[in-house]
Amino acid sequence: MDARLQTRIQRYGWDLAADDYEPLWGAQLSGVQRGLLDAAALVPGEGVLDVASGTGRVALQAAEAVGALGSVLGIDLSARMVDAAQRRAQPNTCFARMDAQQLALPDAQFDVVLCSLGLMYLPDPGQALREMRRVLRPGGRLVLSVWGERARCGWAALFEIVDAEVASEVCPLFFGLGREDALARLCSETGLRQIRQQRLATALMYADGDEACRAAFVGGPVALAWSRFTEEARNRVRARYLDGLAAWRDGAGYRVPAEFVIVTAVVPGEPSVAPAA
Secondary structure (H helix, E strand, C coil), X not given: CCHHHHHHHHHHHHHHHHHHHHHHHCCCCHHHHHHHHXXXXXXXXXXXXXXXXXXXXXXXXXXXXXXXXXXXXXXECCHHHHHHHHCCCCCCEEEEECCCCCCCCCCCCEEEEEEECCHHHCCCHHHHHHHHHHHEEEEEEEEEEEECCHHHCCCCCHHHHHHCCCCCCCCCCCCHHHCCCHHHHHHHHCCCEEEEEXXXXXXXXXXXXXXXXXXXXXXXXXXXXXXXXXXXXXXXXXXXXXXXXXXXEECCEEEEEEEEEEEEEECCCCCCCCCCC
């Protein structure tokens, strides 16, 4: 897929998903977000950039960790996501619409860069990593999370089901960075060091099929495609998706296995100024 088209699809899709994302995904992703923040080990006074900030959940938790002497900038491609985050901004946080592959920010500005479940959507995740490295100070920390191995994510058939109804793949690179040590290798190729990787196994819990489908189609990465489907197509993809989840039926609801990868890395060099205590 053409990179500009893929970026545009992501932008418009997440604009459509913005209102539903928090209620449908907030609790589901709290575990990986907590794992990412634990790995970041933020301290008071640090300057943090949160890439693909969405509704600002990670950024706002980071803001608590760095305190009044620190600061957090959250950026996202979706204007509506940025608006949702800005409505909850704290005095030491701000949000802006920005493409992760072209950060309109000075070199060596941040102590820490976070990116929770954002890299999978980008046409060129390597370029985004180079930009993140550029805006980190020497000794700065990068902490990333992506979805894990496709085979360990029970909802993964979503994409092929939607792709069967549209002219091109919706998220062609989605599971690529979750394979083996793919993300860690990409960090190494970007010139980052002290790279550590961990895998987090969890489950996505849905009260019923309607909630599972709303999370997949309305508040998630295929929202733009879903918005253009006829009612007949919607019924077809819902039925196929629920058939794919049948193995994880839990009473009236679903307990769907999922996996995440969390990677930490450091920019070579010594920090020029220690963060305030």
